Amino acid sequence: xxxxxxxxxxxxxxxxxxxxxxxxxxxxxxxxxxxxxxxxxxxxxxxxxxxxxxxxxxxxxxxxxxxxxxxxxxxxxxxxxxxxxxxxxxxxxxxxxxxxxxxxxxxxxxxxxxxxxxxxxxxxxxxxxxxxxxxxxxxxxxxxxxxxxxxxxxxxxxxxxxxxxxxxxxxxxxxxxxxxxxxxxxxxxxxxxxxxxxxxxxxxxxxxxxxxxxxxxxxxxxxxxxxxxxxxxxxxxxxxxxxxxxxxxxxxxxxxxxxxxxxxxxxxxxxxxxxxxxxxxxxxxxxxxxxxxxxxxxxxxxxxxxxxxxxxxxxxxxxxxxxxxxxxxxxxxxxxx
Amino acid sequence: xxxxxxxxxxxxxxxxxxxxxxxxxxxxxxxxxxxxxxxxxxxxxxxxxxxxxxxxxxxxxxxxxxxxxxxxxxxxxxxxxxxxxxxxxxxxxxxxxxxxxxxxxxxxxxxxxxxxxxxxxxxxxxxxxxxxxxxxxxxxxxxxxxxxxxxxxxxxxxxxxxxxxxxxxxxxxxxxxxxxxxxxxxxxxxxxxxxxxxxxxxxxxxxxxxxxxxxxxxxxxxxxxxxxxxxxxxxxxxxxxxxxxxxxxxxxxxxxxxxxxxxxxxxxxxxxxxxxxxxxxxxxxxxxxxxxxxxxxxxxxxxxxxxxxxxxxxxxxxxxxxxxxxxxxxxxxxxxxxxxxxxxxxxxxxxxxxxxxxxxxxxxxxxxxxxxxxxxxxxxxxxxxxxxxxxxxxxxxxxxxxxxxxxxxxxxxxxxxxxxxxxxxxxxxxxxxxxxxxxxxxxxxxxxxxxxxxx
Numbered sequence: 120x121x122x123x124x125x126x127x128x129x130x131x132x133x134x135x136x137x138x139x140x141x142x143x144x145x146x147x148x149x150x151x152x153x154x155x156x157x158x159x160x161x162x163x164x165x166x167x168x169x170x171x172x173x174x175x176x177x178x179x180x181x182x183x184x185x186x187x188x189x190x191x192x193x194x195x196x197x198x199x200x201x202x203x204x205x206x207x208x209x210x211x212x213x214x215x216x217x218x219x220x221x222x223x224x225x226x227x228x229x230x231x232x233x234x235x236x237x238x239x240x241x242x243x244x245x246x247x248x249x250x251x252x253x254x255x256x257x258x259x260x261x262x263x264x265x266x267x268x269x270x271x272x273x274x275x276x277x278x279x280x281x282x283x284x285x286x287x288x289x290x291x292x293x294x295x296x297x298x299x300x301x302x303x304x305x306x307x308x309x310x311x312x313x314x315x316x317x318x319x320x321x322x323x324x325x326x327x328x329x330x331x332x333x334x335x336x337x338x339x340x341x342x343x344x345x346x347x348x349x350x351x352x353x354x355x356x357x358x359x360x361x362x363x364x365x366x367x368x369x370x371x372x373x374x375x376x377x378x379x380x381x382x383x384x385x386x387x388x389x390x391x392x393x394x395x396x397x398x399x400x401x402x403x404x405x406x407x408x409x410x411x412x413x414x415x416x417x418x419x420x421x422x423x424x425x426x427x428x429x430x431x432x433x434x435x436x437x438x439x440x441x442x443x444x445x446x447x448x449x450x451x452x453x454x455x456x
Numbered sequence: 457x458x459x460x461x462x463x464x465x466x467x468x469x470x471x472x473x474x475x476x477x478x479x480x481x482x483x484x485x486x487x488x489x490x491x492x493x494x495x496x497x498x499x500x501x502x503x504x505x506x507x508x509x510x511x512x513x514x515x516x517x518x519x520x521x522x523x524x525x526x527x528x529x530x531x532x533x534x535x536x537x538x539x540x541x542x543x544x545x546x547x548x549x550x551x552x553x554x555x556x557x558x559x560x561x562x563x564x565x566x567x568x569x570x571x572x573x574x575x576x577x578x579x580x581x582x583x584x585x586x587x588x589x590x591x592x593x594x595x596x597x598x599x600x601x602x603x604x605x606x607x608x609x610x611x612x613x614x615x616x617x618x619x620x621x622x623x624x625x626x627x628x629x630x631x632x633x634x635x636x637x638x639x640x641x642x643x644x645x646x647x648x649x650x651x652x653x654x655x656x657x658x659x660x661x662x663x664x665x666x667x668x669x670x671x672x673x674x675x676x677x678x679x680x681x682x683x684x685x686x687x688x689x690x691x692x693x694x695x696x697x698x699x700x701x702x703x704x705x706x707x708x709x710x711x712x713x714x715x716x717x718x719x720x721x722x723x724x725x726x727x728x729x730x731x732x733x734x735x736x737x738x739x740x741x742x743x744x745x746x747x748x749x750x751x752x753x754x755x756x757x758x759x760x761x762x763x764x765x766x767x768x769x770x771x772x773x774x775x776x777x778x779x780x781x782x783x784x785x786x787x788x789x790x791x792x793x794x795x796x797x798x799x800x801x802x803x804x805x806x807x808x809x810x811x812x813x814x815x816x817x818x819x820x821x822x823x824x825x826x827x828x829x830x831x832x833x834x835x836x837x838x839x840x841x842x843x844x845x846x847x848x849x850x851x852x853x854x855x856x857x858x859x860x861x862x863x864x865x866x867x868x869x870x871x872x873x874x875x876x877x878x879x880x881x882x883x884x885x886x887x888x889x890x891x892x893x894x895x896x897x898x899x900x901x902x903x904x905x906x907x908x909x910x911x
């Protein structure tokens with residue numbers, strides 16, 4: 120059952136669309152949100168690379184104050200959570216390995232969920248003292264703003280530039296590289312193999328037309344640096360799962376997206392592999408409600424612990440290493456006091 | 457020439473007048489007799505052939521109306537309804553439950569349809585849709601070949617994609633929903649659209665048949681028989697004038713046979729025309745509008761699934777609400793109009809309740825016969841007038857659909873009865889042919905017998 124439309128929902132919806140578009144678009148600096156192709160854009164494109172500027176500097180967040188623990192100041196988000204006895208975490212349920220439904224247990228689990236549980240462990244002394252609230256990307260801002268969840272641990276990059284009022288972010292806890300998902304026994308091993316080219320078997324020239332699926336629309340891929348020239352035909356679809364369908368049906372040669380997303384798709388088909396060098400990268404961070412700096416500092420303190428304690432490496436090994444290979448480790452935090 | 461009596465002498469004044477007319481023809485008697493014999497034989501045989509051809513054509517047209525008209529339209533409507541029902545069930549079960557209960561999936565095979573009626577075996581609807589497709593192929597015309605090929609190809613593809621969705625759902629793979637979306641796209645854009653086209657083709661054939669049988673071609677056959685009788689009468693008069701003898705028995709027999717053919721054919725055509733023109737003006741229109749309503753209702757179900765079960769956005773619900781309101785307004789004046797509008801209202805209310813938690817729908821009163829919370833009404837906390845049956849869009853759709861389908865079946869039955877009545881009035885084509893040829897032989901023989909003494 121869908122909720123009723125709240126008065127602020129439209130504004131939040133627009134903000135969410137812009138945020139998600141920015142996430143999916145790889146943090147481009149193109150400042151045209153009104154005309155930027157939306158997440159639901161479909162179609163095909165073979166436009167040549169126009170070059171995009173990534174956010175070079177890592178996003179900054181508030182510096183932690185002291186080690187995280189159960190002793191918290193009254194009147195803060197942390198004290199409210201302790202009062203309720205559980206941490207409400209917004210998650211998606213379709214990103215296997217990061218925050219997806221485990222078919223054996225029916226529970227949402229994954230790398231991102233484990234990191235969020237670490238916050239519950241620090242604050243409540245129990246990593247299982249959580250309520251996992253399943254939601255779509257478009258519902259995340261509304262859920263944070265309305266207080267329905269305390270944080271969101273869904274796959275998605277920190278937007279660039281950071282939005283002012285609607286959401287806050289922790290320090291990055293993962294750097295997701297943009298790679299490609301291809302058939303394990305197929306001819307494509309690198310992005311260079313995606314080049315559209317011609318060959319002449321006998322006397323007839325034949326065009327080998329490569330097609331790449333881009334979840335969220337053609338704009339999320341077509342301008343990326345690192346695509347070969349001549350570029351492949353980019354097929355935009357609204358949802359990530361649509362790309363998997365097209366790849367399994369042989370209608371595209373590869374899916375280009377964040378490696379976390381691709382790991383979730385690869386987990387659904389043992390014949391697929393995540394390959395290719397990074398076509399750019401994007402930092403992931405926990406999304407937090409606005410106007411709660413103490414909560415942001417607390418979560419950052421937990422993440423600091425997770426980085427140094429080895430919990431991060433354990434979670435990566437458990438959930439993502441099989442699909443993505445060895446990791447370079449968690450990203451270094453950048454703080455603004 | 458002596459007025460000897462073969463079958464009796466005629467009064468002199470009349471015979472004299474006839475004789476005067478006969479002798480105005482500038483031909484020797486022998487040649488005149490031969491010409492008249494040939495003319496009579498030709499006209500009677502020709503009219504018999506024409507009448508036989510027209511009756512045969514009408515019989516074929518009526519059979520076509522029944523098989524490739526009504527049969528195809530009815531089958532296409534059935535296919536559409538089954539597919540829409542199956543698609544909605546598959547979406548509801550796979551999207552909400554992930555993996556369907558084993559009991560819900562009846563085995564394919566002989567008797568799957570009969571064994572799998574209702575919710576406990578929704579695959580029966582798909583089995584029935586495939587069965588309908590096979591049956592309609594036996595009665596369809598060449599013009600339907602493209603539609604049937606599309607339906608066959610896409611149904612196989614649709615089934616495969618649904619099975620892929622089902623296999624992924626069973627393993628807990630989120631991609632199942634994407635496959636289901638693709639299957640539903642095939643169902644809506646290819647299968648249901650093609651079924652609608654096929655249904656319209658069948659309806660057009662029924663309408664054309666009704667107009668054709670009731671049209672001028674039947675009158676041509678009757679006119680030819682009348683003309684043949686006139687020719688026979690005129691020839692008899694001329695021969696009588698030249699020979700001063702009347703009413704050879706063979707000529708009487710020829711007249712009797714031609715008259716019988718005329719009465720039979722005219723009566724059959726009159727009945728067919730009356731029945732089929734009534735069908736063309738009333739029953740076909742009722743049949744078409746009943747089918748249109750049923751089609752639109754099942755299309756609404758598709759939109760509702762997108763809005764409710766699949767967690768669609770506001771635009772999905774708006775499309776549903778607008779479609780439901782328009783359908784309710786467009787239901788033609790018919791005996792079950794109020795019942796269908798009421799069922800449609802309950803459907804709209806239940807969907808709105810599921811999407812928005814509100815049961816206020818303009819022009820519709822909430823149905824108190826169900827329990828909005830889906831809880832047992834016997835616990836003392838609920839309205840005692842409510843039953844423990846939940847206000848479920850699925851159930852309310854089925855109720856509305858059953859009303860619509862019942863009406864389709866009634867109009868189909870009415871139309872089929874009209875066609876049966878027209879078919880029963882069909883004159884066996886061999887009958888006017890035999891009577892015409894028999895009359896030709898008899899008439900020519902009678903005339904030649906009268907003129908045999910002339911050289």
